[in-house]
Amino acid sequence: MVTIVCILYFIILTYIGFNLLYKPATRFRVPFTKHEYMLCNGPEALLIFIFWTGLIGLGPVLSLRLGVLEILCYLGIYKARSRVVWSVPLQIYVLFLIWVVIGCFYTPSPVFGGRMVLKYLYPFLVALFASTVVRDREVAFKAIIGDRITALVVWLSYFVPGMMFLVRGVFWHAAALTTHFITVSMFSLSCCYIPQQRFRNILWCIVFSLPCFIWSFRTGILGLTVACAAFFFVKYRLKSVPIIAAIGFLAVCSIFYIPRIKQKMYFNPDKVTLTDFLTGNVEESNINTSGRNLMWDVVMPFYEDNKLIGAGTGRVQKFFYTEIVGFGRGGQLHSDFLLMLCDNGLIGFFLYVLSYLGVLFHCMSIYRRTNDSYTKALSITAGAALCGVLVTLYSDNSVSYSMCTLSYPWGLYGMVLGLYKREKEQS
Incomplete structure (x- = not known):
């Protein structure tokens, strides 16, 4: 039925x-x-x-949906009146x-390598498409504001009894949505600096x-913290150091003073205090990685044997889907950074x-x-959100759900590139 x-x-x-x-x-209504x-x-x-519609993943046909979106981006770039802004x-x-x-030429599985290429390719195509299309700020804000409303509806649906049964497989799972919300939070925070939009967007950000x-x-939490730090660094530069320190401290406090988070962080949460964390006196055996450390140890030879070029694009996915037995089979590595190192080595990792x-x-x-306040809002959002999403690759597989992250x-x-190009042409 779900399929x-x-x-x-x-x-x-x-x-x-199409x-x-x-x-x-x-026809669309003009934002604001x-x-x-x-x-x-x-x-x-x-x-x-x-x-x-990026939050509609459609799990059973996800690969097909991603491929169609990439074709649409290609066609959109071809049909657009302007050129790509590089x-x-x-x-x-x-x-x-x-x-x-x-890397697909020396991988043991070109099929899995091709799937990884598509996942890496989609964000790039969206950036090219946006840089080609967007020359008016109304189009850019209509897109992201509409996404914000969709994100709110999807999030609230998790709290409606029976709703998840009705839309099971349609929306992305909670982990992917949380990463997506980093971008929405940063956009709302940036809009706080637009006249007559402050109070409303403070609420959206919260x-x-x-x-x-x-x-x-x-x-x-890590991604949101880094995104906020990057946001204030872009806006205030060195003056932002006290703000960044306060944000980091609050994030650490949340781990110890929100019971559910602390219980998820440690096997024996009562044995760890904030002081222990700050002084580095936490036993590694007490840290709950949800099995990540076991999977990371298993795939490390792929990197250690080929540190410069890796074992080939898609090598890790092939291992989890066809080779590993028991725990982890059919799953994900939950560290895209390590996946890149194993697949494409230090060269691929550093380029990324x-x-x-x-x-x-x-x-x-x-x-x-x-000089445009709307371009400023989008530029600071893009920079901060990219940093926040980037750090999630340390302990999650955000690349696998790049459609919504x-x-x-x-x-x-891409929108910023298009708007800034038009501004320079008109000046």
């Missing part, structure tokens, strides 16, 4: 996507207004639709993708900062991280140079 429902949703979403792309114009409307061309409407971080990411493709604490996701750092510094540069900050970065 049938997901296939039905897939057919509907695919039809709407229809919007080839439709001459679609009640009675003004705008006409969007096909690629603009498609980008808005992609942002609005930047140094995007060029570095191209080098990473090339290296990942090269609402989407709560799930990682309510659901006790340690990776989500370097592209993210490049986006952060480029967003910082645009934030200082642009990595693609959003990359898409925002």
